[in-house]
Each structure stands twice: as C-alpha cells, then as structure tokens.
Amino acid sequence: MNGFALSIYLSFFAAALFIRNFLQLKQYGGWVLHLNTVLAAYWFVGVSVLLLHGPVRWVELMEVMALFSCIAALVTSIWLWFKGNKSARYFTVAWTGLIVLTFAAVLMMEGVLPHGPVTENGQLIGFVLEMLLLSLALAERINRVQREREEAQAEALQLQVMMNLERDEKLAAQGAMLQLQGQTNRELEDRVQERTQELERTMTNLEIANRELAKLSVTDPLTKVHNRRYFDETLQRELERSMRTGQPVSLILVDIDHFKQFNDRYGHLVGDDCLRLVASTLDQVMVRGTDLLARYGGEEFAIVMPDTSLEDAYRVAEKLRGKVQGLQFIYKGERIPVSASLGVAGQVAAPGDKVEDLIAAADKALYQAKDQGRNRSVRAEGA
Template sequence: MHVAFVLDGEVVSEYHVGDQQPFTERPVLANSFVLPVPDTEAHEAFVRVQTSSSVRVPLYIWQESDFHAAQGPLNVAVGLYFGVLICMVVYNLFGYVVTREPSFFSYSIYVIFTGLLMAALSGVGFRYLWPEFLWMQERAIVLFGGLAFVFASIFITQLMNLRSNGIRWHQGLVALGVGAAIISICSVLLPYSVTIRMLLGFAIIACSYVMVLGAAMWIRGMMHAQIFMLAWITFLASILFNSLAYLGILDGQFIQRYAIMIGSGIEVLLLSWVVTLMYSAERTQKIAAQDEALAQAFVAQEAQRQLNEELEVRVAERTQALEDVTARLQVANSELEQKSREDGLTRVFNRRYFNEQLQHVFHQAQEEGKPLSIVMVDIDHFKPLNDAYGHLIGDDVLIAFAKRLQETASRPTDFVCRYGGEEFAVVLPDTDAEAAKRVAERLQDAIRKRPFASKAGPLQVTASFGVATTTVEKPAHSALVLLKAADDALYRAKSKGRDQVIRVTVNADA
C-alpha cells in the first residue's frame, strides 16, 4: 500500500506499508495499517493498493487518543483469547503426561496450530512472532490452517476411536488430513491468492464433514457427541462468515478480523470439555469394569479357597521337604565352593582363587584410582627342613606359617593364598608402596621372632618377601605384570641372603 499526502500539488509525506515489508518499518506499530495524518491544513490523500489476492480497504480517520482508546479493549480481548489457548495447551499436555491418553496430545498440537493461524489472521504473529520473516508472513495463514486441519483429523480419530467404531468415517478423515497436508505444501509452492481460496473451500467441506460425523456418532449414542457437534457448528459458522466477508458478500471489518477467532475460541473450549468428559467417562467405565471383575474374582476366590485349604497341607509338606533338600544342597554347594577355593592343607585360598581374584581387584583398583600391592612370601630353606624333619613336620610348619600370615594381614579386604609349595601371596588392596612394605615387615617380624611349635620341638623359620605396588598415576599394564614384579622382588630378596623385604613400584612403563 502506497499512501501520499498532497498539499498545493506537492507531496508532503508518503508511506509504503504492507506484508512485503518488515513489521518494524511501519510508521505506527499496530496490527493493521495505521498511518499518521497531517493535521495542520487540509490535504489530499492518494492511496494505491496492490495485492496478489483479494483485499478490502476500509478507511478510517481517528484522533490519536480515540484510536488508542478503541484499540485497548480489543488488545485485551485478543490477549485473553491467546491466553485461553495457551491454558488449553498446557492443561491438555499435562493431561497427556499424566494419563498417556493420545487424544490430549493431538488436541494440544491442534490448538497450537489453530493459535498460530489466528495469530497470522489478526496480525499478532507478524507483530510479535515473525516481524522480519516476510516469507512466513506471506504463507502463514494457509500453512498453519492446513496443519491445524491435519491434526484435527488425527485428534477426532483418536477421540472417537474411529479405527474401531467407524472405519469408513476414519477413511474420510484420513482423506481430509491428506488434503490438508497437500494444501500446507501448496502454501509454499503456489501464490497466496490460489492457496487461500483452496483453504477456505476446504475448511467449509472439512467442517461440514466433521459436523455430519458428529451427528452420526450422536445417533449411534456416543457420549457427548452433541457438545462435539456444537463446537464444530460454531467453528463452521465463523469460517462461513469470514469467507463471505473476504469475498465481499458480507460487509464488516469486525467479522473479517474476529469471526474465526471468536468461533475457534468457543470451539477450543468445547472440544477441551469433550476430551475431559470422554476421558472421565471412559475412566469411570474402566473402574466399573474393574470393580465387576474384582467382585467376580472374589466369588471365584471364595470357591477356590476351600480347594486351596485342602491342598495347603500337602503343599506345605512338600514345600518343607523341598526346602530341607534345598538347604542341604546349599550347604553342600557352599562347602564345595569353599573347598574349591581353599588349599587343602593350609586352609588359606588356593592358586586358582588367587588367579581369579587378582584380576578382579586389579581392575577395581584401576577403576577407582587406588593403589594395589602384592607381597610374595617364600619360606627360607624349607626343603632342607622338610628333608631333615619329614613331611609331617613340614606340613605343620606350612599350616602354622599360613595362619600367622592371616593373623597379620587381617583387614577385611586383604587375602592370603598359597601360591605353590612353600610360596605364599598376600594381596593388599588400597595399599600404597610404603604401607605394603610395613605390612611385609610386620609379617617378617611375626615369623622371625616366634618359633613354630612342632612335634620335633620349636623350629626357627625365616622368610623372604617381595613387594610390588602399582602407582595411582601410572598403573601397571596388567595383573600379570604386577605379579611378575613381586616375584622378581622375591627372587632378589632370596639372592641377597634371604630373610629380606625387597620393594618395587610398578608403573605403566614397566
């Protein structure tokens, strides 16, 4: 729209406004085209309007104060309308989250696109949502109108369960949904003058179809179908009035701007009411069905009770017998498991358990970023002792030696294993190198300072100790690397004359 004010043959001021210019460039930021009029002298006004579709250009001259006074109530009404839509969306989305009823969700999406359509029709969208997005302003009415009908068809199908209750009606709604989607796509490809007529004609057909559908469901006795019909009759009437106003058959700026908004507002409220009522009725029916099922179950349970009482005694006897057998099996399995992990002579853990558990504690130490130490222990000169006193005395020494290791390395997480022959391994989780060396020295003192009692008399025994520790910063590559380091340290202790504690720290470079 090009408006020029002329005084004495000269253009005093001129304005260019329209949907092809950003909203922020309007001389007065209002939803409709508002221009300041020179008020000093009488001017001639020349108005040139160009559009790709139909347009009505009613002209009004206002005092500025009167204009703002008139716009105030309208802005409040429009704000209330969109506030109601937002409340409906939030309420029904909350209903969907709580109940997982799909009609709540599809209805919410339908209301969102209806609100966007109304925002485009009223100018609220161009003013607040896409003031610089001219592409959207040109296509918003048809795009959002088509999407609103798409989700309306989905919502009605879910609300009335048409997949089960009316397959032919469902097919009709699917066709309408596809048609609405095609119109939305056409809004991007075809001129607005073509797509707006497509949308208006389609809206009348779709609303009429839905109204007939509501009447059919009402005749079938579907609950609350009359409210559903009233909602769509209201919306259809508003679309009809709006279409007639756009086509110039009805005269009325108010009808053209607010008819669909009023009709859609009433329709949204009524449909939300229908959704709530139908869900409540369905829930009541489910509760009644559950109560009836519970009553029938109670009767059946009472009949079953007598039979159960007769069986309970026999079942209890068999259960007790089974529990006794199970308990004995558990004890036997526990003993077998314990024996499979223990060394038969010394009753400390055996080599098999050591290999399995070392991998576990090594990976745990890596994950938790904690140190891990191993102390390899070998009884000094055990073979000469065994040869001199016999295997029975040697066995007594091994048993007492293992017990003394357990008494000294006594934390719940520590464990002692017989590695082979007279060689033992003490695993110390969460123990750094210094602490591991102190433990090894305590083990050395416990063995060195107290002779071992035997049938051949007290026997003085010493042992060699190899200590290896992973570092927190650079842990060993594997448990085998750590074990080999401890074994090498033990070998060095024996090489240096035995009865020694040799400590090494293993890192990633080892």
C-alpha cells in the first residue's frame, strides 16, 4: 500500500508541476495559479509523509484528491482555452480523452462495461493520445516562437532598408546641391551639420535610455537597490568564481525586525519610507565595488561579498546592524526605533555546491538571530 500510494502521490505532484509550466499559469495568476499551488503542495506533503512517516489516515484520501485534481486540471485548461491560451486547447482534448478512457477502464473492472480492446487498453490509449496531442502543442508553441522571431527579423530588415534609402536620398541631395553656387553650398553644409548633430544627440539619448532601461531591469523600484533577479544571477556567478579561484564567498541576509507590526501601526507608506532608509544605510556601508546589495523580498535584503571570509562578513554584518539600530527615523516628531536581524554564511565553493545551500545556511542563521531576541547577527554553523 505504501509503494502504491507513493507512486500515486509522485505522479500527481509531477502532473501539477507539468500543468503549471505547460499552461504557463504564472502569466495568468489568480485562482488558476493558487489552485495549482495548493494541489501541488498537497501532493508534495503526501510524498514527504509517506517517505518519512509511512501511511497516515489523511493520506488515504488520495482517491478523492486524485479525482478532484483531474477535474481541477480540466476546468483550468478549459478556462485558459477561452482566455486564448493555444496550448490549453490541446491539453483539454488530451486530458479529456485520458479521463474518459480511464473511467471506461474502471467501469470495465467494476463489471459495468464489457471487456473489449478499447476498455481493456483504454488508459494506455489515453496516455498515447495525450502524448501525441501534447507533442503537437509543444511543436505549435515552438513554431509560434519561430514565427515571431522571423517577423521581428523582417521588421528589423525593413527598417534597415528604409534607413539605407533615406541615407541614399540624403547623399543624392547633397550631390545635387554641390553644383549650386557657393552660398547654397554653405547653407547645405550648415543643414548637414545640423542634421548630423541632431542624429548624434538622438543616438546619445538612445544610448542613455538603453542604459537606464538596463539599470531599471535589475533595480528594485521602491528601494533603488538591485532586485532579486540580479541577486540570483550574481550569487550564482560568484559561487562559480569561488570554485575556480579557491577564494571564499559570503552572504548576509538582513531582516528588519517586527516590520509587519510596524506596517500595521504606522501604515504601508511609512513602512516604504523605512525600507528606503534602511536600504540607503546599508548601501552607504557597503563601500567595496565588488559587493552587491539587493532587496531579497518584503523587508529582507541580501548582500553578496566575494573574496570575503565568514569572520570578515560577520564583522561587516555587525557594523550594518549597528548602523540600522542608530537610524534616526522620525515620524510626526517621534523617533521610531528600527533594528534588524542578520544571518551570515560563507564558504569556499566546491564542485557540487549549490546557491540554494548557501542561501539556506544564511537563512537558518537569520532565524536563529530572531529566536535569540532579534537585533543581532548570527554566523551559520559549520560554514
């Protein structure tokens, strides 16, 4: 029973993750994403319980949850189909066929339907049909992306042709004007120079705009420090560099103490001001150009410190904690105390080490700092 139940839970957990990615639920959000998350969490917890504890009473609800998961997947795909998701139409047909044929096989085993090639092999037929339709859906998505890429290339080529035509027209006009009298030539030179300067200004402005866009893509809009995506990329890069050079890399996680109560008491706008002030304070302390400060999420910040040992990172963490504790955050003439808890982890990366392990170590140290009374820094054990 344990092995059978484990296989069922693993299958439905994998199916939930597949549906999440295949139907791109994160793009839609809302109830479809939340429902998928709840179901995936249920099946994952079931797998964990079966592996660590063995069968328990609520695990025996798998038949009911399996039926509910099948219906939920079908309802989700139909809803996304009406929303214009092209992959959803393939999934709906494939999933419906699998459910119907599986149900027919169950009815055959219960004696409701007679034995026959379709009923006896119904579920296998359903799986084959599902595989074919989902393969078609994947091929359609690949073709669609390829078409969009080709259309973009065609537009770029057309734009280049238009620019070449415009340039040729300018050259022809200049050639004609060169045959005019001297005054006309001087006027033409003035116009060409003016257009050239305008083009240079335009190109300069475009370059500046591109740099700003690139900066915005890696910047947290509220605190103006780097965002989570840039943090993930940087930490991965520094961990790989540590593996090559043998130099340590350290990570500091910073969490503002009692921030939820802070928001509840003073409001989210004041909370935003507090986040900005803390971010600015942390940024001022981080003087090395190689260090990275990023907003990790909510009231948490993360600091990546290349070529820094755990002890050196801990000293920096204590300095940061002291700076935050000393902030003069004034609201309506009253100084509001602000403090932070910090978790520090560091290591010389070895083959097989993952970013998630370093983050988990720093996060564990952070929660130890909270458990020990907050407003303190804690080093990761065994780092």
